[in-house]
Amino acid sequence: MHEYVEELLSPYIDDELNSEERKAVEQHLKTCKQCREEVEDLRFLKTQMLSAYKTIEIPDIGFEQEVIRKIQILEAENRKAFSWKFCTALVIGILVIIFALLKLSPILYASLRVVYTLFAVGTRITHALLVIVSDVPYLLGAFIIVTLILIVISGWSVRRLFGTKTTG
Ligand SMILES: [Zn+2]
Numbered sequence: 724m725h726e727y728v729e730e731l732l733s734p735y736i737d738d739e740l741n742s743e744e745r746k747a748v749e750q751h752l753k754t755c756k757q758c759r760e761e762v763e764d765l766r767f768l769k770t771q772m773l774s775a776y777k778t779i780e781i782p783d784i785g786f787e788q789e790v791i792r793k794i795q796i797l798e799a800e801n802r803k804a805f806s807w808k809f810c811t812a813l814v815i816g817i818l819v820i821i822f823a824l825l826k827l828s829p830i831l832y833a834s835l836r837v838v839y840t841l842f843a844v845g846t847r848i849t850h851a852l853l854v855i856v857s858d859v860p861y862l863l864g865a866f867i868i869v870t871l872i873l874i875v876i877s878g879w880s881v882r883r884l885f886g887t888k889t890t891g
Contacts, residue, residue, distance in 0.1 A: 725757070725758065727756055728747065728751040728755070732761055732765060733765060736769055757792055
C-alpha cells in the first residue's frame with residue numbers, strides 16, 4: 724500500500740486524482756509518517772517552483788510590455804516623421820510647380836497669344852473672304868477669271884523667261 728500511495732503523492736498534490744484514489748491516499752497519510760513528510764516536501768517544492776516561476780514570469784511580462792511600448796513609440800515617431808517628410812515634400816513640390824509656372828507663364832502667355840492672334844487673323848480673313856464671296860457672287864467668277872488670267876500670264880512669262888534663257 725505504501726508504495727502504491729507513494730506513486731500517487733505527486734498527482735495528489737496537483738489535485739489530479741479521482742475521488743477513490745484521493746480517499747486511499749488520505750487514509751494512508753493518517754498512518755504513514757514518511758508519506759506525510761513527502762507530501763510536505765512536495766507541497767514546499769511546488770510553492771517554491773510556483774513563486775520562482777512567478778518571479779521569472781513577472782519581469783518577463785514587464786520587459787515584453789516595455790519592448791512593445793518602445794516599439795509603439797518608435798512607430799509613432801516614424802509615422803510622425805513620415806508625415807512631416809511627406810508634408811515637406813508636398814509643399815516643396817507645390818512651390819516648385821508654382822515657381823515654374825510663374826517663370827514659364829510669360830512664355831506660355833506669349834505663345835498662346837501668338838497662336839490666338841494667328842487663329843483670329845486666319846478666321847477673320849476666311850470670314851471676310853466668305854462674306855465677300857457670298858454677298859457678291861459675281862466676284863467669285865471675277866476672282867476665278869482673274870486668277871486664271873494671272874496663271875496664264877505667269878505661265879507665259881515663265882515660258883518666255885525660259886525661252887529667252889535657252890535661246891540667248
Ligand atoms: Zn506511506
